[in-house]
Amino acid sequence: MTQAFLELRNIRKNFDSFTAIDGVSLQIPRGEFVTFLGPSGSGKSTTLYVVAGFIEPSAGEVLLNGRSLLGVPPNHRDIGMVFQRYTLFPHLTVAENIAFPLRVRRRPKAEIAAKVDEMLRLVHLSAMRDRKPAQLSGGQQQRVALARALAYDPQILLMDEPLSALDKKLREDLQSEIKRIHAETGVTVIYVTHDQEEALRLSDRIVLFNHGGIEQIGTGEDLYQRPASAFAAGFIGNSNFIDIEVLENRNNIGDVRCPDGSTLSGVPLMGRTQTGKAQIMLRPEHIRLTAEAEGIGGHVTDAAFLGDVMAHTVLTGWGQEIMVRTPRQMFMGPPAGVGDAVRLGFAPADAFLFVPH
Amino acid sequence: MADAIAVKGVRAAQAAPPPPAPRRLRNGFAPAVPGLAFLLLCFMLPVLALLLRSLTQPQWGLQNYAALLATSTYANVLFNTFAVAGLVTGISALLGLPLAWFLAVAPRFWSQLVFGIVILSMWTNLLARTYAWMVLLQDTGIINNFLIWTGIIQNPLPLFGTMAGVVIGMVYIMLPFMVLSLRGPLAALDASLFQAASLCGASRVQAFTQVFLPLLAPGLAAGGLIIFVMSLGYYITPSLLGGAQDMMLAELIAQLVQTLLNWGLAGAASFLLLVLTLSLYAVQIRYFSPRRGKEG
Amino acid sequence: MLMDFARLGWMRWLLCATAGACTLFLLAPLVLLIALSFDSSPWLQFPPPGWTLQWYAQVFHDPDWLASFITSLEVGSCVTVLSVLLGLLCGFAITRGQFRGREILRGFFLTPMILPSIVLGIALYSAFLWLHIAGSFAGFVIAHLVLALPFSVVAITGALEQTDKSLEDAAMLCGAGLWEARVRVILPAIRHGLFGAALFSFLTSWDEVVVAIFMASPTLQTLPVRMLGELRQDLSPDIAVVSSLLVLATALLMGLAALFQKESAR
Numbered sequence A: 001m002t003q004a005f006l007e008l009r010n011i012r013k014n015f016d017s018f019t020a021i022d023g024v025s026l027q028i029p030r031g032e033f034v035t036f037l038g039p040s041g042s043g044k045s046t047t048l049y050v051v052a053g054f055i056e057p058s059a060g061e062v063l064l065n066g067r068s069l070l071g072v073p074p075n076h077r078d079i080g081m082v083f084q085r086y087t088l089f090p091h092l093t094v095a096e097n098i099a100f101p102l103r104v105r106r107r108p109k110a111e112i113a114a115k116v117d118e119m120l121r122l123v124h125l126s127a128m129r130d131r132k133p134a135q136l137s138g139g140q141q142q143r144v145a146l147a148r149a150l151a152y153d154p155q156i157l158l159m160d161e162p163l164s165a166l167d168k169k170l171r172e173d174l175q176s177e178i179k180r181i182h183a184e185t186g187v188t189v190i191y192v193t194h195d196q197e198e199a200l201r202l203s204d205r206i207v208l209f210n211h212g213g214i215e216q217i218g219t220g221e222d223l224y225q226r227p228a229s230a231f232a233a234g235f236i237g238n239s240n241f242i243d244i245e246v247l248e249n250r251n252n253i254g255d256v257r258c259p260d261g262s263t264l265s266g267v268p269l270m271g272r273t274q275t276g277k278a279q280i281m282l283r284p285e286h287i288r289l290t291a292e293a294e295g296i297g298g299h300v301t302d303a304a305f306l307g308d309v310m311a312h313t314v315l316t317g318w319g320q321e322i323m324v325r326t327p328r329q330m331f332m333g334p335p336a337g338v339g340d341a342v343r344l345g346f347a348p349a350d351a352f353l354f355v356p357h
Numbered sequence B: 001m002a003d004a005i006a007v008k009g010v011r012a013a014q015a016a017p018p019p020p021a022p023r024r025l026r027n028g029f030a031p032a033v034p035g036l037a038f039l040l041l042c043f044m045l046p047v048l049a050l051l052l053r054s055l056t057q058p059q060w061g062l063q064n065y066a067a068l069l070a071t072s073t074y075a076n077v078l079f080n081t082f083a084v085a086g087l088v089t090g091i092s093a094l095l096g097l098p099l100a101w102f103l104a105v106a107p108r109f110w111s112q113l114v115f116g117i118v119i120l121s122m123w124t125n126l127l128a129r130t131y132a133w134m135v136l137l138q139d140t141g142i143i144n145n146f147l148i149w150t151g152i153i154q155n156p157l158p159l160f161g162t163m164a165g166v167v168i169g170m171v172y173i174m175l176p177f178m179v180l181s182l183r184g185p186l187a188a189l190d191a192s193l194f195q196a197a198s199l200c201g202a203s204r205v206q207a208f209t210q211v212f213l214p215l216l217a218p219g220l221a222a223g224g225l226i227i228f229v230m231s232l233g234y235y236i237t238p239s240l241l242g243g244a245q246d247m248m249l250a251e252l253i254a255q256l257v258q259t260l261l262n263w264g265l266a267g268a269a270s271f272l273l274l275v276l277t278l279s280l281y282a283v284q285i286r287y288f289s290p291r292r293g294k295e296g
Numbered sequence C: 001m002l003m004d005f006a007r008l009g010w011m012r013w014l015l016c017a018t019a020g021a022c023t024l025f026l027l028a029p030l031v032l033l034i035a036l037s038f039d040s041s042p043w044l045q046f047p048p049p050g051w052t053l054q055w056y057a058q059v060f061h062d063p064d065w066l067a068s069f070i071t072s073l074e075v076g077s078c079v080t081v082l083s084v085l086l087g088l089l090c091g092f093a094i095t096r097g098q099f100r101g102r103e104i105l106r107g108f109f110l111t112p113m114i115l116p117s118i119v120l121g122i123a124l125y126s127a128f129l130w131l132h133i134a135g136s137f138a139g140f141v142i143a144h145l146v147l148a149l150p151f152s153v154v155a156i157t158g159a160l161e162q163t164d165k166s167l168e169d170a171a172m173l174c175g176a177g178l179w180e181a182r183v184r185v186i187l188p189a190i191r192h193g194l195f196g197a198a199l200f201s202f203l204t205s206w207d208e209v210v211v212a213i214f215m216a217s218p219t220l221q222t223l224p225v226r227m228l229g230e231l232r233q234d235l236s237p238d239i240a241v242v243s244s245l246l247v248l249a250t251a252l253l254m255g256l257a258a259l260f261q262k263e264s265a266r
C-alpha cells in the first residue's frame, strides 16, 4: 500500500488503570467513508477523540499524510466533527453557527456569506437560517451541525453517533442525506455507530471494535460473509451458534458431531482447529426447514410472517432455540406451524467454524 | 478471508511496545492558580497565624486554653452560646415546620405570597432587621406597650438586653433557613401516602406522628444543624439585642480583640469556635449531605 | 389527607393560624421600619402621631451617609468583578480540569463559607495590622472577596456543569483556541450563572458587617458599618430611613431576579 491519508499506529489509551483502547492500528485512504462499529464501551469514541485531539493517547501515533498529528492542538487539525449530543452554540442563529468557524479564521465577510449560503443549501435548511438552535428539531440541529463541520472544508469529518438521539424514520432520512453529502463533497469520513444496519448502509469499510481493540476490518459484505471471529459473526446480522465436536480433519475439511449425535461432513475448518470442541455459526437464512429424514430434529415454537420472509424459531432436541428465516418464494407447500416437528437442513459449506476461547 | 485473518493479527502483533507518546495536553489546573493562591494567602494563612497566636502569646504554651475553660466568666459565655443556639434551633423548627407545611399545601396564591415574604425578610439587610427588633423589644416599645394596653401585664417584660430578646431576634433570622431546608423533603411527600395511611385506619394525628414526622425528620435535622452551627458563631444580633451578662462566644472574641487586646485568648476562643463549627459541619456532610443519598 | 389542603380537617385551622402568625412575625418588622421612616416623632412613636419626609431629606443631605453608601458601592463593585473573574477561572479548572484532587479543590474553595465571620474578621485584622493595611480600601476588598468567592465558584461551576463540554470541543474543532472557544461559546451559554455569581458576590459584600467592622477606619466605612455605629449610639429615625431604602432595594432585586429566572427558564 502507498502512504495512507490517515493512519493510526498501535494506539493505546489508559484511563488510570483502565485500558480503554489497546493496539488500534488502521489506515484510511482519502475520501473513504469508514465506520467504527461495535458495542457501547468498546472504545470507538475514545479512538475518534484521539483523532480529533481531545484525548492524548498513552502510546501510539496518529499520522496525516505521513506527518504526526499528536503535537497539533484540535483547533489546528483541520478536522470537522458532529457530536452525539446537540452542540450548536445556543446563543447563535443557524447561519451564525455555520459562520462561526469561518469567523474564527477571520475570512472576508463576502466569502463567509457565500459559504454559509452554500452550506445551507447543502443540508437543505436555507429557510431556517435565522432561527436559534432551540427552535429546531433534533434532526435539523444535526444537519446544521454537519453544515458547520463542513463549512471550512476540513480534511476529515468525524461523526460520533450523530443520529442516535433521533427516531428511526428520521435516522434513515438523515442517513441518505449523509451519503449524498459524502458523495458531493468527497470528504474523508469516520463515522461511529453501534447500529450495524446504519454501518452497512453508509460505509465503504467497517472497522469492528470489541473490548478496546479492532476485531475485523472490511466491507460490510466481508464482515457478513466472512466473519473473522465468533464475535464478528454474532454482531453483524443474525446468527445461530451450535456447539459441536470436530471428529476428523481432512485437508481442512472436517467431520463434526452435533449435540444430538448426528454427524455432518464437509464443514470448512478454516485452519482453526485440528479436532475437538468448537462452534459452528449458521445464518438463519442458510437453514431450511425440511421434512427429509436427515438433519437436526426439533419442533417449531414460534412462527411469524414478516412480509417477504417467514421467521421460525425451532427448539432442538438438546434444548437450543434456532432462528430460521425462509424467503417466501422458497416455500413448497404450507409453511410449518407452531408445534410441528421439523428437521433443519443446511449446506455444510455455509457453516462457519469458530473455536471459542 | 486471508485479509480478515491478517487484521485479527494486528491485535496480536504488538510484541514490541510502542514508545509512549509525550505529554502534550495540559491538565487544566493552571486556571485555578490565581484563586487558590488568593485563598491560601488571604484566608488560610491569616487564620492559621491567628490560631498560632493562641499558642504563643503571651508565651509558648496552652495557658490561653486553660484560662478559657477554667475561668467561670468564660464558661458562662460558652453556656450562653449553647443555650441560645439550642433555643433558636428548637423554636425555628417548631415554627418552621408548620410554615413550610403551609407553603407546600396552601392554594398557590397564598403559598407564593407567604413564600415571597419569607424570602424578602431573609434578604433584607441584617442590621435593618435587628434595628426593627431593637425598636420592638424596648421597655417602652411596641410589644410591651401593646401588652400593657391590653392589660395582660402591668409592668414591661424585660425583652431588650436579655437572652429572650436575643432568641427572638435570632429566630427571626434563622426561621427562613428552616423553611428552605424543609421545602425539598415536603415537596417529595406524596399525597397518596396519606391516603394510604388513612385507608389503613390511621387518624390524622397518627398519620402525623407516624408517617409525616418520621419522613421529615432528616430535613428537620439537617436544617436544625445548619441553624445551630450558624447561631454558635453569631455576633451582630446578640451584641445589639443582648445584655452584658448574656455574652456569646463571638462577642467575647470581638471584645478580647477590640477592648482587651488579648490576641492570645481571642485566638484560643476562635479555635474553639472553629472546632465546634467544623465538627458539626462534618456531621452534616457525613449524615445529611444529599450527595451521599443517605436520606433516600 | 395531610398533604391535601382541602382535607386537612381541624388541622387546617391550626396550620393556617400558625402560618399566619409566622408570616406576621416575619412581615411586621419590615412594615414597622417603613412606618418609622415616615414617623414625624423623632422618638419612634408608634402608631406615629404624624407623617413626614424630613428624615429622608436629612439622610440624603448627610455627607457621611452618602460617603458610606459610595464606599459600599465601590467595595462591592471591585469585589464583584474580581470574584466573578477568579470564580470563572476556578470553575473551568474544577469542571474541565483533568488533574487529580478536583473535588478537594472544589471543597477548599467553599471553606470560607463555613468559617464563622468573626474568626475571619479578627484573623484578617491581625494580618492587616501587621502588614499596615488595616483600614484601607484594599483590605476591605480582600476581606469581602474571601467571603464572596465561594458563592461565585458555586454559581459558576453549577452553570459550567450544566453546559456540555462538547460545546467547547465543537468550537475548538471549528478552529477556535481553548480560551477563544470558552469566551465566545461558553460565556454566552453560562450567562445566567455569571449573573448569579455577580449578584451573590455583590450582595455578600453589600450586606457584610462582621468582617467589615474590623476592616473599617473612621474615614472609611461601608454602609452597614456606619449603620452599626449609629445603632450602638442611639435609635435615630435616620436608620429607619436607610433600612427602608434597603428593604425597597431588596424587593426590587427580588423582582428583577424573578424576571430573570422566568427569562432563563424559557
Ligand SMILES: Nc1ncnc2c1ncn2[C@@H]1O[C@H](COP(=O)(O)OP(=O)(O)O)[C@@H](O)[C@H]1O
Pocket: A015, A018, A019, A020, A038, A039, A040, A041, A042, A043, A044, A045, A046, A047
Ligand atoms: N474519561 C474517561 N475516564 C475513564 N474511563 C473512560 C473515559 N472515557 C471513556 N472511558 C471508558 O473507556 C471505554 C471506552 O469508551 P468509549 O470509547 O466511549 O466507548 P464507545 O464509544 O465505543 O461506546 C469505556 O469502558 C469507558 O467507560
Ligand SMILES: [Mg+2]
Pocket: A041, A044, A045, A046
Ligand atoms: Mg461512544
